Each structure stands twice: as C-alpha cells, then as structure tokens.
Amino acid sequence: xxxxxxxxxxxxxxxxxxxxxxxxxxxxxxxxxxxxxxxxxxxxxxxxxxxxxxxxxxxxxxxxxxxxxxxxxxxxxxxxxxxxxxxxxxxxxxxxxxxxxxxxxxxxxxxxxxxxxxxxxxxxxxxxxxxxxxxxxxxxxxxxxxxxxxxxxxxxxxxxxxxxxxxxxxxxxxxxxxxxxxxxxxxxxxxxxxxxxxxxxxxxxxxxxxxxxxxxxxxxxxxxxxxxxxxxxxxxxxxxxxxxxxxxxxxxxxxxxxxxxxxxxxxxxxxxxxxxxxxxxxxxxxxxxxxxxxxxxxxxxxxxxxxxxxxxxxxxxxxxxxxxxxxxxxxxxxxxxxxxxxxxxxxxxxxxxxxxxxxxxxxxxxxxxxxxxxxxxxxxxxxxxxxxxxxxxxxxxxxxxxxxxxxxxx
Amino acid sequence: xxxxxxxxxxxxxxxxxxxxxxxxxxxxxxxxxxxxxxxxxxxxxxxxxxxxxxxxxxxxxxxxxxxxxxxxxxxxxxxxxxxxxxxxxxxxxxxxxxxxxxxxxxxxxxxxxxxxxxxxxxxxxxxxxxxxxxxxxxxxxxxxxxxxxxxxxxxxxxxxxxxxxxxxxxxxxxxxxxxxxxxxxxxxxxxxxxxxxxxxxxxxxxxx
Numbered sequence: 341x342x343x344x345x346x347x348x349x350x351x352x353x354x355x356x357x358x359x360x361x362x363x364x365x366x367x368x369x370x371x372x373x374x375x376x377x378x379x380x381x382x383x384x385x386x387x388x389x390x391x392x393x394x395x396x397x398x399x400x401x402x403x404x405x406x407x408x409x410x411x412x413x414x415x416x417x418x419x420x421x422x423x424x425x426x427x428x429x430x431x432x433x434x435x436x437x438x439x440x441x442x443x444x445x446x447x448x449x450x451x452x453x454x455x456x457x458x459x460x461x462x463x464x465x466x467x468x469x470x471x472x473x474x475x476x477x478x479x480x481x482x483x484x485x486x487x488x489x490x491x492x493x494x495x496x497x498x499x500x501x502x503x504x505x506x507x508x509x510x511x512x513x514x515x516x517x518x519x520x521x522x523x524x525x526x527x528x529x530x531x532x533x534x535x536x537x538x539x540x541x542x543x544x545x546x547x548x549x550x551x552x553x554x555x556x557x558x559x560x561x562x563x564x565x566x567x568x569x570x571x572x573x574x575x576x577x578x579x580x581x582x583x584x585x586x587x588x589x590x591x592x593x594x595x596x597x598x599x600x601x602x603x604x605x606x607x608x609x610x611x612x613x614x615x616x617x618x619x620x621x622x623x624x625x626x627x628x629x630x631x632x633x634x635x636x637x638x639x640x641x642x643x644x645x646x647x648x649x650x651x652x653x654x655x656x657x658x659x660x661x662x663x664x665x666x667x668x669x670x671x672x673x674x675x676x677x678x679x680x681x682x683x684x685x686x687x688x689x690x691x692x693x694x695x696x697x698x699x700x701x702x703x704x705x706x707x708x709x710x711x712x713x714x715x716x717x718x719x720x721x722x723x724x725x726x727x728x729x730x731x732x733x734x735x736x737x738x739x740x741x742x743x744x745x746x747x748x749x750x
Numbered sequence: 751x752x753x754x755x756x757x758x759x760x761x762x763x764x765x766x767x768x769x770x771x772x773x774x775x776x777x778x779x780x781x782x783x784x785x786x787x788x789x790x791x792x793x794x795x796x797x798x799x800x801x802x803x804x805x806x807x808x809x810x811x812x813x814x815x816x817x818x819x820x821x822x823x824x825x826x827x828x829x830x831x832x833x834x835x836x837x838x839x840x841x842x843x844x845x846x847x848x849x850x851x852x853x854x855x856x857x858x859x860x861x862x863x864x865x866x867x868x869x870x871x872x873x874x875x876x877x878x879x880x881x882x883x884x885x886x887x888x889x890x891x892x893x894x895x896x897x898x899x900x901x902x903x904x905x906x907x908x909x910x911x912x913x914x915x916x917x918x919x920x921x922x923x924x925x926x927x928x929x930x931x932x933x934x935x936x937x938x939x940x941x942x943x944x945x946x947x948x949x950x951x952x953x954x955x956x957x958x
Contacts, residue, residue: 493940529838529931556943598940618937623814624832625937 357656358458361487362441365460365652368483372475374439374462379420381443385410391419391638392608399446401455413445418609418647419635421463426639436465441652454653461629461649468633468644470580473613474587476646480617480627481593487655491620492596496558496584497603499610499630500577505547505570510539519548523602526552543570554601558585561599584613609635613646622658626650673713674700680719687717687738691745715745754797754945757816759804763842763930767820770839774952797949805829808933817938817946823928824907828868834939836950837932840957846871846925849914850896850903865895866905875905875925893917 366376385402388395401413414420417440425436441460448455462479466472477494484492502523506516515538522531531552535545547568554561562582569575581599588597603614612631619626629648636643672691676684681702688698699709716727725734726744735741758764768778776797780790788801802810804825811819812831820839824846846868865886866872876883886901893913895901907928908914908921932950939946 491941495940524832526834526836528836530835555939598943618940620937620941621814623812623935623937 354656358652361652361655364486368486369439369462372479374437377438377440379417381414382411383414383420385412388412401445415444415446422635423639425643426641430641432465432643438463458652459649461647463645463647465643465645468612470583470587473646474584477615478591480648481596489619493598494596494615494617495598495600495603497600497614498577498581499605499614501601502604504573520604523551524604528552551602556598558599619658626654626658670699670711670713671696672698672715674717675703676719677721678702679721684719690738755816756818757800757802757807757810758820760801766841770953770956773956811933811935814935814937817935819933820930823931827871834934835931836934839930842930844907844909844928846928847908847921848903848905848923849919849921852920863901864903864905865892865901868905872905
C-alpha cells in the first residue's frame with residue numbers, strides 16, 4: 341500500500357532539487373561572465389519554418405492569434421536569441437555572452453513525456469577559436485561537477501569532418517540520412533553492405549567504414565586517423581579538435597574528454613565543434629552543444645557563436661539515484677495555544693524579517709506539516725519555551741527569544 | 751567497479767549467446783535451462799545478466815537499465831531506439847519476409863491487407879514501395895490470416911520456411927536478413943568505454 345505522505349514528499353523534494361539546480365546553474369554561468377536573458381514564449385511560425393534545425397514541424401505546438409497568424413510556443417531558445425541579436429547587431433563587433441533558463445515546448449513522440457521542458461543554456465557569440473570553444477566545454481564540465489556529478493564524460497566531435505567527407509559524393513539526401521543514422525548507431529554490421537550499393541570509390545568507402553571506430557582517448561583517436569584524412573579541410577578539423585583538447589588539458593579536464601568522430605551534426609545548424617555530456621547510470625545525454633557559425637547568415641548577419649544547453653528535468657532525474665542533495669529543512673516551527681495567536685504572528689513576522697524560514701501551527705494542528713525544523717518554539721498559556729538540540733529553554737518575550745537565537749544557547 | 755548489466759530474452763538465442771560468452775571468458779555456471787532466476791551473476795562477479803522479454807530488450811538498453819543487450823534485428827527494426835549497434839552475433843539467423851499464396855493476383859484498386867507481428871516494419875516497407883496497405887497487428891499464428899481470408903499477405907520472420915510450406919504459403923519478397931545483435935547504451939559506452947570494448951573484443955574473438 342502507498343503511504344499517504346509519500347507522494348507529496350516526493351513532489352516536494354523534486355521541486356526543491358529543481359530550484360537548487362537552477363540556482364547552481366545561475367551561479368556558475370555568472371562566474372564565467374554570462375548575463376541572463378529572456379525570450380518571448382510565442383514566436384512566429386515562419387521563423388522556425390525557414391531555418392533548418394532539428395525541430396520537426398510536427399513537434400511544434402502551434403497557436404493562432406486573432407489576426408489568423410500562426411504562432412508557435414517557443415520550441416527552442418537559440419534561434420530566437422540569434423534572430424533578436426541580428427536585429428540589434430548586424431555584425432559582431434564585440435563578444436557577447438548570454439544565458440537563459442526557460443521552458444521550451446515540443447510535442448513528444450512518447451505520449452507519456454511532457455510537452456514542457458525547462459532548458460538552461462549559454463550562447464557565446466564570438467569568432468571560432470580553440471580557446472573560446474574549450475572555455476565553453478570547460479564551463480559545461482564545471483557545471484556538472486557543481487551539480488554533484490563526478491563521473492562525467494564529454495564526447496567531442498566536429499560537424500565539418502563528416503560534411504567534408506560526403507559533400508561531393510553522388511548521394512541522395514535520403515541516402516545521406518541513412519548513412520548518418522548508421523554512423524550514429526556505430527552500426528558496423530550494416531555500414532559495409534550499405535556502402536557496397538553506393539557509387540563511391542573504395543578509398544571513401546574504407547574511410548566511412550572506419551568512422552565508428554574513431555572513438556576514445558583523443559590522442560589515440562588522432563593517431564588512428566592516419567590514412568583516412570582525404571582532404572586538407574579534414575586535417576584542419578582534426579588539428580582544431582586537438583587544439584581544443586590540449587587547452588582542456590590546461591583546465592585539468594582531460595579525464596572527462598573522449599573524442600568521437602562519429603558524432604554527427606544532429607541539430608542541422610552546427611558547423612564546427614559538437615559535444616555532448618553523459619553521466620553514469622543515466623541513459624541519455626545530460627547536455628548537448630556545439631558551434632553554429634552559420635545560423636546568423638540565415639537572418640543576413642555574421643554572428644558566429646558556440647553554446648550548449650541542458651534540460652533541468654533530466655538533471656533532476658539523473659541525481660535521483662544518488663544522494664547529492666540534503667533536504668532543505670525549516671528553521672523554526674512555532675506551535676501555539678489558540679489564545680497565543682497574536683504573539684505567534686508577531687514572532688513569525690519578526691523572524692521572517694531576519695530571513696529565518698518559519699512555519700506556525702495551532703497546537704491541535706501540530707502534525708499538518710511533517711518536516712523537521714532546527715528550532716521548535718512552544719507558546720502556551722502558562723509560558724513560552726524554545727527547543728533546540730533536545731534542550732528546552734524558557735523565554736519571556738520576543739526580545740529574550742532573539743537573544744537566545746543569536747547565541748544565548750551555547 | 752559496478753557490474754556491467756546485460757539484458758537478453760531466455761530461449762535458444764540466449765543459450766547460444768551464453769556459449770559465446772563462455773568462450774569469451776565470461777561464465778554463468780548458475781545458468782541452466784530449468785532455472786527460473788531472472789538475475790544471475792557470472793563466476794567472477796563482474797557481469798550481471800537479466801532476463802527480460804525480447805521486445806523489451808531495446809527499451810532496457812535505451813533507458814540505461816542495462817548497459818548491453820542481445821536481441822534480434824527484427825525487434826530493433828520494429829522498435830527503433832537510440833543505441834549503438836556494435837556486433838552481429840550471427841545466431842538466430844532468419845529473414846523478415848512478405849509471404850502469401852503463390853501466383854495470387856491482387857486487384858490493384860483494393861487496399862492490400864497485411865497481417866503481422868511487426869506493424870511498424872510492415873508499414874515502412876510498403877510505404878517505401880509506394881503501396882498503400884491496411885495493417886492487422888497479430889501476436890501469433892500469423893500464417894493463419896491468409897488461410898481464413900483475413901489478410902492478403904503476411905510479414906513475418908521465416909527461418910526454415912517449414913511452417914509456411916505446410917500451410918501452402920511461400921516467401922514473396924525478402925525485407926531484411928535477421929540475426930542477433932549486440933546493442934549498447936550510449937551513456938554506458940561513454941562512461942565505461944574500456945570495460946565495454948573489452949567484452950566486445952573478447953566476444954569478437956570467440957565468434958571467429
């Protein structure tokens with residue numbers, strides 16, 4: 341049988357966790373110089389239909405306003421931020437760092453999933469450089485450590501690697517999609533037969549077949565790429581990744597980094613470094629990001645940028661199995677005899693002014709909220725007392741109580 | 751280090767797969783045909799084996815409840831999940847095929863009725879050929895559907911073709927070759943890379 345209090349307890353602890361995670365995120369993003377911004381909940385449908393992104397049009401929640409115009413409930417944050425910046429800065433004159441924590445809305449494939457998710461992320465508008473990209477990845481690692489995860493792995497890849505490889509091949513977009521999903525699944529069983537049916541040279545075929553194996557320690561992976569680099573541009577992307585890695589080493593983060601050249605552009609607009617983060621015993625990535633230098637071009641401006649985002653609901657779930665959070669407890673609980681109501685309110689007010697969290701109950705409702713408190717105050721007809729660490733101290737009035745709380749108890 | 755969890759369904763494929771595991775140095779001496787245990791550990795206590803329904807194996811692996819899963823390609827095709835598919839164990843070989851009566855003509859105007867345990871695969875296959883169909887989802891004895899006139903053709907896995915033959919049916923078209931695959935959770939692969947790669951390379955050596 342389910343005990344009555346279990347469900348509210350759980351809800352309570354989930355939303356406490358939720359708030360704490362957001363607080364941690366706010367703090368960490370701020371230390372890297374990011375400023376929080378907000379975007380509108382409603383966006384023009386046209387904005388999303390013209391930009392290529394991972395958001396399927398069927399996933400968007402559409403609304404029609406009174407003029408008959410179709411709007412969507414914000415399915416992502418990066419695109420509106422970029423659009424808004426373009427209106428204000430047609431060219432990137434200085435670097436800009438923004439972060440956001442807000443809801444995104446998408447129709448989930450799985451009916452049990454929720455339409456609304458809370459996304460937290462950063463967008464760093466700056467020219468592409470290994471230092472900038474490494475800093476954003478370091479911020480991602482730093483944040484994960486703040487949240488209490490020690491077993492983090494960040495997979496690092498580059499959108500340019502695969503694009504360069506398939507760019508000039510005579511493949512239909514359906515074939516490229518099939519090839520992408522085979523590589524994303526590291527499906528070494530079927531990739532060979534699939535490539536046999538395509539009109540490509542043996543050289544290219546061999547390179548593509550080896551991509552799923554280019555996974556692991558960045559130094560090892562880069563050694564294994566000898567012989568498969570077909571163009572100067574491919575070599576360039578590899579060198580760039582190794583530069584990012586060597587800066588991450590300076591941050592002391594090398595144990596968290598794996599290189600995955602099979603990591604393919606899943607967002608449509610990524611153009612450079614791509615990365616995603618995993619923690620142990622949670623089946624999905626907890627964060628995803630990458631460089632999107634071309635997104636600004638869609639709105640007619642040059643706005644190179646890199647960013648990442650994570651979903652708070654996933655982070656709450658990922659912390660479920662481990663005890664990283666201690667319950668937030670109440671500071672003071674007041675129980676009062678009905679005749680002492682006025683005094684109870686006065687004390688509660690006074691303590692709340694001093695930033696204590698306070699709950700007060702009439703004596704016959706004492707068990708309404710089962711949470712533990714640090715201090716317990718009893719107001720009876722024949723006198724007042726303060727219970728702290730099993731010690732009962734009587735007090736006469738508010739002033740005496742405040743003196744006790746400030747240090748008179750020791 | 752915590753256990754590596756492997757999910758598979760009990761049955762012939764599991765027996766064969768466990769033989770490969772044994773050759774790869776992972777022994778489950780607790781396991782025997784009659785055992786009803788759903789969770790067993792290998793002798794060196796490094797790997798935990800859980801027995802689940804075959805159709806649930808991809809779900810267990812995608813959600814990270816199991817690090818590795820052994821499951822037929824047919825099940826993966828019907829229930830596509832975001833996992834790595836790293837190895838073909840070459841066991842449980844059969845084919846997914848369209849079967850029906852030989853030489854029967856279908857009127858091109860009417861909707862083709864197809865009975866199958868695999869409605870998603872069926873729809874995707876006929877969609878790709880531009881044929882509109884009505885799918886009837888059945889859970890067993892699929893061969894019966896054309897016999898009693900409930901469906902024009904069926905989509906099912908065919909091993910020897912014996913059941914089809916005894917019921918007067920033949921394979922009309924092959925959709926895909928099927929065998930048991932090893933799938934891996936993406937987060938597990940990232941966080942426990944060397945442990946998982948070791949198991950895979952041991953298994954690969956055992957397959958040869």
